[in-house]
Amino acid sequence: MNFLEKKIVEQGVVEKGNVLKVDRFLNHQMDIELFNEMGKEFKKRFKDVEINKIITIEASGIGIACVVAQHFNVPVVFAKKSKSINIEGEMYIAEVESFTHKCKNQVIVSKKLINPEDKILIIDDFLANGCALQGLISIVNDAGAEVAGIGIAIEKGFQNGGKIIRNLGYRLESLAIVQSMDPENGTIKFLPQPV
């Protein structure tokens, strides 16, 4: 097990309905040392890739993205989620459908913050069905910029988001890929990581 898988086993909680609670270290309380380990690991995995900007989405992607950004020496842009269409100024907008919340959301980034020359690393905490991620990719493409890579903390390997993104040809690195979870005894199985 790598450092993140260990943390998930130690402090994550498996609940019914394929819910994995990681609010002690990832998406409510945030373990900044762990985020720095993640930054080191992403830098290793994307060492051959030119990156000049990180994009993430509010709210739980922001902390990880900001700490990871220090390992790439780049700024971070976070996309905003909105249900309204009350937009001032020039914005890129992607309409995404949430599977967990059963509603449509808009993902929004100011046009002045993405340029066609940008080589972008997308960072997020979770990848399940991949709706939010698809919205971010759509915005980067709209801007004429390049998705240089995608770094995810925890991928739910039993849902389709990761497969879709990899099928589309994007370079996706997930630091922990959950194969299965058992809410009865709390066990979690991971898919093998690259050595």
Add this chain to the structure above:
Amino acid sequence: MNFLEKKIVEQGVVEKGNVLKVDRFLNHQMDIELFNEMGKEFKKRFKDVEINKIITIEASGIGIACVVAQHFNVPVVFAKKSKSINIEGEMYIAEVESFTHKCKNQVIVSKKLINPEDKILIIDDFLANGCALQGLISIVNDAGAEVAGIGIAIEKGFQNGGKIIRNLGYRLESLAIVQSMDPENGTIKFLPQPV
């Protein structure tokens, strides 16, 4: 001018209605080097204060809090904003009224993430009327923990939030306090900072 005041003058945009747009470096795109400067400065200003946890509020407080946390070697908890009352588990909830959005929001933190022994530094990007901040203080008090200090990036000194918080006896440090702004010529005046 200090480093943050300089950045505001260089890259901030004054708009009508006392709006200061800082989305190029603070609350949409995030300048991580600047956040590290803020971390150093907060550590200097709170050097005599014992702090074991930082609390902030989604979304734009999170990035600053996570980078600042590295200068204190503490974890970060971010409070969630919600309009719903669909809460699972045990949560501290504060009802706050937003002046800018003219609606009521809930500020929510899981009870397991704040203990009575905690000495908490509250971090946020903006302080204007102080609604969100009052909600965070209320939650820390509910938990029986201590507000050891409050660190704000930009305070709008012509609004009442800062005065209220200081009158209540809290130790509040704002890295830039805007005294006045002129949307006609874009000038910004700051209140003097402690030397």
